[in-house]
Amino acid sequence: MPDSSLSAQPSAETNPNQGIIPEIVGYAEEISAWRRRIHAHPELCYQEVATADFVAEKLAEWEIPLHRGLGKTGVVGVVKSGTSPKAIGLRADMDALPIHEQNRFAHASVYPGKMHACGHDGHTAMLLAAARYLATQRNFDGTVYLIFQPAEEGGGGGDAMIRDGLFDRFPMQAVFGMHNWPGLPAGSFAVSPGPVMASLNTFRIEVNGKGCHAALPHLGLDPTPVAAQIILALQTILTRNANPLEAGLISVTMVHIGEATNIIADRCELAGTVRTFSAELLDLIEARMAEIVRHTCLAHGMEGAFELTRSYPPTVNHAEQVAVSRQVMAAIVGEELVYAQQPTMGAEDFAFMLQRVPGSYCFLGNGEGGHRLPDHGAGPCTLHNASYDFNDAILPLGASYWVRLAETCLAPA
Incomplete structure (x- = not known):
């Protein structure tokens, strides 16, 4: 977990240098609605059929070519612009956990014993928001692969997508992942080179x-x-x-x-x-x-x-891609809100992707839980907890990070 002293730092909501993309802020309510729809209908690993259908529906709405079936229920969207052969991947996980949700607000899980208690609903919504912006603006030269991955929670969905040809069918020079992090101030990031999550x-x-x-x-x-x-x-x-x-x-x-x-x-x-x-x-x-x-x-x-x-395996970040991530984060929220990533004994199957392609895996601050609506559970707002809920206020920030990262990595020569 991050150092407790971080909680005393300013949040991005009070940072005058914040660079969240205005167009994304303009459809923040839609992003929140997507996230809450996914949260209310959680699906366990390799069962993400309805979630994948929703992702595919949105990508098709924005005329983004898509491919399905990698890792059984995975979805890959392809956004091209210009003529450069360069390409990067942006990954979000889609699966939920076998937890009975204690929250009672309107978007709580409708399926007993299943819950989005790790924020994958927010991860999916943020990548969808970035996909919409990238498809309409295309301020880059190259290809962005939008990787919606199943079965992160113990199912090895990242490895399954790779075995189904992810990097062979969609060759890329770098791949990036992101996870919300309770306890890290809302509106901040954390990223570091080297091992950041355990095997x-x-x-x-x-x-x-x-x-x-x-x-x-x-x-x-x-x-x-x-x-x-x-x-x-x-x-x-x-x-x-x-x-x-x-x-x-x-x-x-x-x-x-x-x-x-x-x-x-x-x-x-x-x-x-x-x-x-x-x-x-x-x-x-x-x-x-x-x-x-x-x-x-x-x-x-x-x-x-x-x-x-x-x-x-351990999740090991690559120094070059971490440097790019930090540059993009600092441009959005300021250097003071980009922290060193404290390694955690938690595990993450994005590790399989980082073994094949250079990249970085960062944390996005989810706050201390004060964002939760009335009728939330009595427990803390921590990952894999029955009282957890994703912080919708950070959805535009995460989406903006994905967009600016793609634009930076694929800047025209």
Whole structure:
């Protein structure tokens, strides 16, 4: 999360140098209506059929050629201007989360157990707003690919679009992503080179003992204390094996054992997540976890099993594209509202795109939650929270950033 001192800084709403595009401000109410329509009708990963239909409908309305089906439900719009072969991609994610929304305002989710609790509704609306402006003004020389991606929330939709030919069918020299960030002042940005989000990896561990009556433990092999030892030992990997200056995380989040108070179970299952900013640290953690599980189980006469699944790589920004992003942000909101991006242990599948094409992934301040309408939930306005809602006031700012970024990257020679 950003440093808490940022909350004391001025917002873009009071910045006299703000450079939000007036034409986009002129249809801000429409952008908000799009966002709220998407918010009210959330769709989970690879189920974004209605959302993709809406995106395609708007792109067609503005006579933007579009392509569907990449990553199953992904949409790519193509806006060309001039004769330059240069091209960039702008990416927004479309999927929602399996969360039951606690908000009760008019645009709350109509589907129980599904919610736009991460702001992908706002991301999609901002890219649509930028698409409209780019298609009507075309103040650039080259091609802008508008990438509406499915399944960011654990489904690897970015990787799926790539495997379906995203960068082969739509070759580009750079690709850019953006995510709203609660706690960062509304109207500000944050971007930095290097790792900004961690890799996402999950693990499962089995401790296989021998069940027996709880009153006769000597007749069995109890996996419970062995699992407890493993849980504690895993934490020594980061404190005693890894370089203390390199960030990593091992969290056991699930423990499944037993069904009755008078029975010693014959198996215990553990599961959790590992996060790192480098493949080298992840390799070390994986090797040590496997050793700890195997040898701890053997020391107690049992067998253990360990499996690590690598889902998303770290999100690593490229210096050249970050410099361009900062230049564009500063021109819109002023240098004082462009912060250094604090790396987070959260994960993002835009990482797959950055492994293939240079680019940058930035944060757009969503504020502290004061923007929420009456009848919002009692919880905080944080990502993946049932009381979250996107800040509609920043929609024109995010759209303006996309437009100015495209115009800067594709400026006529």
